[in-house]
Amino acid sequence: MSRQPRAGHEVGPVRADRRVERVVGTVLGAGVALSMVLIVVGLVLTLVAHPHYVVGPVTYRRLVGRHAHFPVGLSGLVHALAHGRGEGVVLLGTVVLLATPIFGVVAALVGFVRERVVPMALVALAVLLILVGAVALR
Numbered sequence: 001m002s003r004q005p006r007a008g009h010e011v012g013p014v015r016a017d018r019r020v021e022r023v024v025g026t027v028l029g030a031g032v033a034l035s036m037v038l039i040v041v042g043l044v045l046t047l048v049a050h051p052h053y054v055v056g057p058v059t060y061r062r063l064v065g066r067h068a069h070f071p072v073g074l075s076g077l078v079h080a081l082a083h084g085r086g087e088g089v090v091l092l093g094t095v096v097l098l099a100t101p102i103f104g105v106v107a108a109l110v111g112f113v114r115e116r117v118v119p120m121a122l123v124a125l126a127v128l129l130i131l132v133g134a135v136a137l138r
C-alpha cells in the first residue's frame with residue numbers, strides 16, 4: 001500500500017512545480033504592481049506639471065504630435081526620466097508592464113533548471129527565445 005503525501009507536503013516534480021509556480025506568480029504580480037505604481041505616479045506628475053490637461057480640451061494630436069511632451073524611444077525615455085518628467089515615468093511603467101512576462105519566463109526557466117525539471121526548462125527556454133525574437137524583430 002503506497003503512502004499518500006499529506007496536503008502541503010508534495011514530493012518530487014509536483015513540489016518543484018509548486019515552488020516554481022509561486023516564484024513566477026510573485027514575479028508577475030510584482031511586475032504588474034510596480035508598473036501600475038509607476039504609471040499612477042507618472043500621471044500625477046504629468047497633471048501637476050500640465051494642469052491644463054485636466055481643465056481644458058486636450059486633443060490626441062497635442063499629446064502625440066511633433067511638439068508633444070511625451071517621450072519617444074529609449075533616448076526620449078532616459079531624457080524624460082533625467083528631467084523628472086511624469087511622461088517618462090508613465091513610459092517606464094509601460095515598459096515594465098511589457099517586460100513583466102519576459103521576467104516571468106526567465107524566473108520559470110531558472111526555477112526549472114534549479115529543480116532539474118529538464119522538460120519544463122526546455123519549454124521555458126523555447127518560450128523565452130520566441131519572446132526575445134519577437135521583441136528583436138519589432
